[in-house]
Amino acid sequence: MINLKGKFAAFLAVATLAAPATAQAEEFINILTGGTSGVYYPLGVGLSKIYADNIPGVRTQVQSTKASVENLNLLQQGKGELALALGDSVKLAWEGDAEAGFKEPLSKLRGIAAVYPNYIQIVASKESGITSLDGLKGKSLSVGAAKSGTELNARKIFAAAGMSYDDLGKTEYLPFAESVELIKNRQLDATLQSAGLGVASIKDLSTSVDIQMVAVPAEVVTTLGAPYIAATIPAGTYAGQDADVPTVAVVNFLVTHEDVSDETAYQMTKLLFEHLGELEAAHKAATQIKLENALNGMPIPLHPGAERFYKEAGLM
Numbered sequence: 001m002i003n004l005k006g007k008f009a010a011f012l013a014v015a016t017l018a019a020p021a022t023a024q025a026e027e028f029i030n031i032l033t034g035g036t037s038g039v040y041y042p043l044g045v046g047l048s049k050i051y052a053d054n055i056p057g058v059r060t061q062v063q064s065t066k067a068s069v070e071n072l073n074l075l076q077q078g079k080g081e082l083a084l085a086l087g088d089s090v091k092l093a094w095e096g097d098a099e100a101g102f103k104e105p106l107s108k109l110r111g112i113a114a115v116y117p118n119y120i121q122i123v124a125s126k127e128s129g130i131t132s133l134d135g136l137k138g139k140s141l142s143v144g145a146a147k148s149g150t151e152l153n154a155r156k157i158f159a160a161a162g163m164s165y166d167d168l169g170k171t172e173y174l175p176f177a178e179s180v181e182l183i184k185n186r187q188l189d190a191t192l193q194s195a196g197l198g199v200a201s202i203k204d205l206s207t208s209v210d211i212q213m214v215a216v217p218a219e220v221v222t223t224l225g226a227p228y229i230a231a232t233i234p235a236g237t238y239a240g241q242d243a244d245v246p247t248v249a250v251v252n253f254l255v256t257h258e259d260v261s262d263e264t265a266y267q268m269t270k271l272l273f274e275h276l277g278e279l280e281a282a283h284k285a286a287t288q289i290k291l292e293n294a295l296n297g298m299p300i301p302l303h304p305g306a307e308r309f310y311k312e313a314g315l316m
Contacts, residue, residue, distance in 0.1 A: 027058040027264060032074055032083035034067035037177040037204075039118075039196035039285045040084040040252075046282025047082070047268075050275045055267050066175075068149025069093075069101040075257045076106040082260075082268055086118055086149035086194065087227040087251045088156070091299040101147040108257040110303035112269050114296045116196055116288040117249035119231055120153055123202055123238075124190035125183050126210035133161055133214060139189040140170035142179035150194040153250065157192075157216060160223040176201035184208050194250070196285025197237050206238035213238070213245040221248045227297055251296070256303050265305025273313075291315070 031048050034040035041064055048060035063080065065071055071083035072093040085093075089100065096105030124130035130139055143165070144150030151173065158164055165171045172179065172188060180201045182188035193199060205211060213233060221230045231249035235242055254272070256265055272279070273294070279286040295302075295315060302310070310316045 027055065028061070029055075029058055029082060029264070029268070030061045030063055030080045032063050032065050032071040032080040034065060034071075034084070035175045035177060036064050037175070037180075037199070037201040038067070038193075039199055039283055040067060042283040043084065043279065043286060046279045046286070047272065050271050050278055051268065054271050054275075055264075066145045066148050069147050069152070072106055072109060072255065073102070075255060076108050078108075078257065078259055081256060081264070082112065083255050084115070084252055085255055086153070087114075087253055087297060087299060089149040089152060090253050090255060091227065092152070094300045100152055108259065109300050110256050110258050110260075110265070110306075111298045111300050112254040112256050112265065112303060112306050113272060113289075113294040114298060115252045115254055116285045117229070117231060117251050118149075118153075118194045119197055119233055119249045120157060120192065120194050120216055120247050121199065121202060121233060122190060122192045122214035122216070122247075123205065124212045124214055125186070126212050127186075128189035128212070130190055130214060131212060133157075133163070133216060133220070136190060136214070137163070137167045138169045140172065140187075141168050142172040142174045142182065142188055142191040144173065144179075144192065144194065145175055146173040150192065153194045154192045156224060156228070157220060157248065160220045161217075177204075180205045180208075190214070196283065196288075197233065198284055202238055206240055211238065211240055213241055215245050216247045218246065224248060227251060227299070253298070255300070256306075258303070260303065260305070262303070262305040262308065265303040266308050267305075269303075269306040269309040273309075 031044040033044035044062040052060045068085040068089035092100040093106040143154035179191035233245040
């Protein structure tokens with residue numbers, strides 16, 4: 001038996017040495033997303049299937065992360081080929097804003113496409129008594145994971161409203177799903193989530209407890225300015241939401257890095273727009289992805305592969 005084990009170990013060693021040659025021949029696309037209860041993750045899963053089915057010899061993977069800020073730092077390090085990120089985070093990453101979580105300018109980032117807007121969705125339990133942004137004072141609020149894209153949005157909105165976290169009774173830095181569980185258990189009053197409409201976490205909350213959507217006033221949106229835009233969460237988006245809710249939105253971008261080959265970047269861009277129907281099946285936020293808007297507000301240089309596609313499509 002000892003002899004056989006020795007021979008098997010030797011076989012494994014040879015197989016391991018031989019493996020890299022095969023791996024190098026394969027194209028690999030790791031898609032960086034967000035928490036599994038958000039919108040980035042199901043869209044990443046949809047994209048990974050589209051790429052796996054349509055790019056010969058490609059191997060895809062979907063990685064759940066803390067979203068925008070972590071995704072952009074991972075891209076800079078070459079630890080992913082494609083990522084979803086909020087427009088303000090992408091801009092701050094390119095500039096190297098240390099306070100936002102970027103120790104130096106992330107110069108390797110390259111743009112693929114503007115996709116859909118993230119809506120700032122502030123939701124409180126009905127029993128908390130919160131009905132307005134000002135009503136959050138003295139209450140407990142989860143603002144997303146620390147230094148995530150969502151948390152950067154929260155800080156900006158509070159500043160534009162003349163408020164800060166100091167006005168809150170308690171500030172929690174938690175992902176979407178955990179925030180919702182705390183509200184269900186009456187351990188948290190409200191959560192601010194930057195996501196596509198119909199995000200799973202808030203859907204789950206609205207079917208479990210009575211909720212109150214909190215508006216972001218128009219004057220706050222005006223103070224914020226670009227890349228923020230006025231938006232509306234339509235009535236009926238969530239259970240018990242009977243009226244339209246004014247809020248603010250910021251566009252999401254698909255981002256890659258300069259070391260991804262021109263051909264791969266071209267295919268990732270082309271297939272995105274050729275298979276929007278499949279992406280919409282993954283999450284309805286994809287219904288807002290439009291080819292004509294793909295270059296709107298792009299805060300970083302385009303990848304040459306993406307540029308090639310847009311020239312073919314007549315956008316450049």
